[in-house]
Amino acid sequence: MSSADLELCYMSAGQVLTLFKSKALSPVEYLENLIKRAEETEPTINAFAFTWFEEAMGQARMAEATYVSGNVDARQLEGLPIAIKDEMDIEGQPMTNGSLYLKDNISTETHYAVQRLLDAGCIVHARTTTPEFSCSGTADSRIHGTTHTPWKHGYTCGGSSGGSGASLAAGSTPLATGSDIGGSIRIPAACCGVVGFKPPYGRNPDNTAFAFDMYAVMGPMSRAVGDAAMMQNILCGPHPLDNASIRPKYVLPDTYDDIKGLKIAWSLDLGFFEVDEHVRNNTLATLDVLKDLGAELVEVDFGWSAEADRATQNYLDHLFGGYIKEMVDTDPSLASPWAAYCADASGKSTAADFYAAYEMQQTMSRRVGAIMDEHYAFICPTMTYHEIPADQYPGDPVVINGKTVDPLYGWCMCHPFNMLGRIPVLSVPSGIGGNGLPTSIQITSRHLDDERVFRIGTALEKAQPWLDIPARRPSV
């Protein structure tokens, strides 16, 4: 692929749309480029579960005609390709959720938020890989195989929205969707060095059985902060068929002020995580960048403990694991190792565990609420350690700084913000570690104040850009 064509693959969605509108770029030409890039990178990374290149080309030609005809009918995202996680329904398409149990499943309806993307003119050219039932921090399943981070073969792209993260970093899609019940948007964003936004629970409507689970959300993944905001504004808003979707619609602004004078709280480890040197160094360097931009940085202690962490895990193990167990019990021979692991962890919770989880949420939120009220935002790493094998096996120990941690939860600092599900979290790159793997930070704010995290993300992206030049991109 020529360097000019590759530049096109890494262009932001916002820029691509501007070029579409000015007729300097045709949706057909752009999609051809992405397909070429996918053909080049897929054998190595395996980000796509299904591709719909021919159908997508047909739609791109229609979009081209719309733009050529003078653009009056062009919708906001007319002709823009998007990769949708193989966990969200699109009527008439397969949706396996990474599982052999669902290998013949064809969706009979479209996910409410995905429908909004389609209505805005998006073209679905691919569906992205996810681990079985989207239950692990990697993207490795018997149905889709192993997905790798484009940064280093053999290491994980993160999960569960792993194919989404990997395709964005590889330049084979400008936008992708993710869903997050314990970190599944932010983990792959961190492992692939891209942007992921976990909106507060209730922002984006959901058609699944998880609509009433306050840990579970869907959200945008992109390379540019502005693209995530643009996409979020389309996904967001009340839906008549989701009782929990918040009314009125929340709209993120198009532009943001600088961050001079803002008081930003931070913690390296939330009080109980093991953080490796690459993550530590890049997080501290990124905090320095924010300081140079005029922010006031304040180290804080949430006063959380491993006990709080355990309460989250009990809740997830049970509610999420119980759903998986129901499937696995029908024929255990079909299960991927992580699905079997999660099924096994479920069903052990008692009423007292559930009650304790609700109590713990309340206790944790009181402390965080007070800190967030005094600070504009709070920053911590997304992951504590990135050297997780792409085909990580549940039985293999994960050792950080010489300490063995939980193989599922011990290396991601994401799930506490599912427990406190109304907090908006933007995961953005913080640099490349000495090990050649990207690192990331989570920018969070007080609950339901989404604008704040985008303001800081926008300022950081400008001061410390990522994926903008070949030297800051993975070489697949």
Place this chain on the structure above:
Amino acid sequence: MRAMSNPDLIYLSAFEAGRRFRNRSLSPVELLDALIDRYEGVGDTVNPFADRYFEEARKRARKAEEAFAKTDGPPGPLEGIPLAVKDMSNIAGQRTTDGSIVYENAIQSETDPDIQRLIDAGANVFARTTCPEFGWLYTTQSRMWGVTHNPWKEGVSPGGSSGGSAAALAAGVTTLATGSDLTGSIRQPASQCGVVAYQAPYGRIPMVGSGSFHDYCHLGPMTRTVADCALMANLMSGFDPRDHNSLVDSMELPTSGYDASGMKIAFSMDLGMYEVSDDVKRETLNAVDALISGGAEVEEIPIEWAEEVVRLAHGSQEFLFAGYLNEIVAKHGEIVSDYVCELVETANSFTADDYRRSLSLSGEIWRDRLGPLFQRYDAFITPTTTCPDIPASGWQKSTIEINRKKVTDTETSMTAIWNMFGRCPVIAVPSGFADSGVPTGIQIVGRPYDDPTVFHIAGALEAHKPWAYYQGCYPISK
């Protein structure tokens, strides 16, 4: 029991009392004294109050009186208005017993945000209202506070768990009251006592206690008029950084100009599963007729899917509650009420898988049934209870006969389904009286986060079919 000396005062609405405070035709001291006087007369029979703070309240009333006498600066919107707070809400320096001897010394260190806002608006908390132990029953009786009776008929339940609040409003011993609701505890007592109560969408009224992450759990106003209810809800609502689930956007409810004309309302008498007594049916249909007179279009619709929903709505709460109560019963089995031990036994039969099923079922039912219903209708109406003749000393295993069928008192409250769909606003208003002379009521349910619509419908009903208190119809008047 003394005859009621001044019904015009003790049944005044907060709006009217405030108006008269401002034009100085009534003083906050006079109003409070009239209520205390009424309490002295009927308190022993009805038993609506837990702890009382009459002397402190009199001092505050005198200050309010002074505030109205001064010309500098307008007093707060509830300045000098007597308020009775349920004994499950917290006020710094006062004890909250949750109706249990276990907590008889539980002096609180902070005030709940909703109560603080009412106090900041000038409300005068002069008493706490009774509830069953840990707020569990649809009746109001406990070892801690004894049995609370329905002012309309001794021996009949005022409802529960906010039974003291509802009874206090109906008996004319308070102007305003508060309640809390997990499976109907605001709305069912309102129906039993013929008063108004509002369950706001989850997150609208902030909560800092352990219920704040629990979307079945609501705090809300209880009043005698729709306008008072809106006035209180407006004050109690709004963002609080201490409550992780409190909504940022505020919602101003109308306190006048209620109009239901042109609204499309769906109606079900029994959700396809409840046994409803003939007199409740009659009064519900009368209320429907009144709404039609008010210009609304009301259509009866068949419901065929509610049985599992209702079972899991109750069961899931028992399951969570058991998580809490198991520990309490293990430690304090000797001093808790008998029904608490019984409840723990029943609740422990509900499994964590049932709990998970309750979450996924709510998603499915909204997507497939209720969501589409609310796309066609502005609101949905059902009776609040199926039969109000519940014994005051009853509990979850008491049986009641309706249409010659035996049901439990839990099966008379049609409320829990709207806790499962807790983002829907629900207002409970009186519909009339059962043959026994006990009030009946309906619930008006709106679309998620669409609060004003249900107030318009409730206000229209109040205008076209005024309930007690307006009509000179008071309990214990002889």
